[in-house]
Amino acid sequence: MAFDVTPLPYADTALEPAVSANTLSFHHGKHHKAYIDKMNAAIEGTDLADKPMEEIIAAARGTNQGLFNNAAQSWNHGFYWHSLAEDGGTPTDELKSMIDSAFGSTEELLKQLQDRGAGHFASGWVWLAVKDGALTIEETHDGDTLADKDGVLPLLVIDLWEHAYYLDHQNARPAYLKAVTEGGKLNWGFAAENLARGTTWTYPA
Template sequence: MAFKLIDLPYPSDGLAPAVSAETLSYHHGKHHQAYIDKTNAAVAGTDLEGQPLEAVVASARGSNQGLFNNAAQSWNHGFYWHSMAPDGGEPSAELAQLIDAAFGSLDDLKTKLAERGAGHFASGWVWLAEKGGKLSIEETHDGDTLADLDFNPLLTVDVWEHAYYLDHQNRRPDYLDKVINEKLNWKFASENLARGETWKYPA
């Protein structure tokens, strides 16, 4: 069964002005769709056809860079759409406790996420992740992902230029400020923590 472009979990204007409907039309409708299409084409007729996306990512890591890039980007974008919400709510009690232990407070975590995102060189992703009952901020470059690594990713922020350029031009910190302070989906992060294992791309 071929992978599909997942629907956005909110209206196309639901993240504005942090992320506009125009940006989502390109980023979701064209960029993400292209990664899905290229992944499907690469696995067609192979042993990976019909496997979960996470298995494709893991199999391709270190052995097929082209497939890895497209499969990982397919997964990353699906996770990213869910990492944001028009009203992200608040962390669960369990997540709030871990945030305080690792960063001091939710506000301190937001500041550190923004700093890491602004300082990330070139393209990539900034993640809030859990491992061994502790939280950390992780960075992956280009199309790399935490989907198949020894972390439980809770949230991610895309720092590729196409994620923000139509709305904020070269002002990545402005994009990060609005997304991190206004649109992060703490309900999703709390669910990922409670589940205790990595989110799965919908079949």
């Protein structure tokens, strides 16, 4: 089984001005595809060839860094495309209650996502997740992922790698984070689906 790049769930102009069609053409069409192609090549003919991507990530963690990086980055990108939307809407009542309990308000959550994302050194990812029954902001470095982490349920993620924002915002990561979070591009419907399901999203086979 070979994996494919997940199709964008919106037009390539849908995230502007936070993320331009030009950025998506490189980020989705080239970066994500490169991770997928390298992972597919690495698992071909092995006992991982027919496994779900989440199992490949778990098997490669700590044992095969090259495969882990490409599989985890493939999963993270698939999750990231769904974490964004042209009109992300607003949190459901259940999510809003959890946000208020953990952060005081949606505005404070967005501020903390911006602050944690801007403060993350070098490349990585900033996540909204559920841990121990409460919302939390998590960070993973470089290609690391929450896809195979027990006890943590990812709801949304924002890519902090420079290729996610450099064509639009140059080195101003805070401007990108502000545009995504305050510009209505976080997909609260996707977050609600992940919360309701209660199990980690799976990359489509």
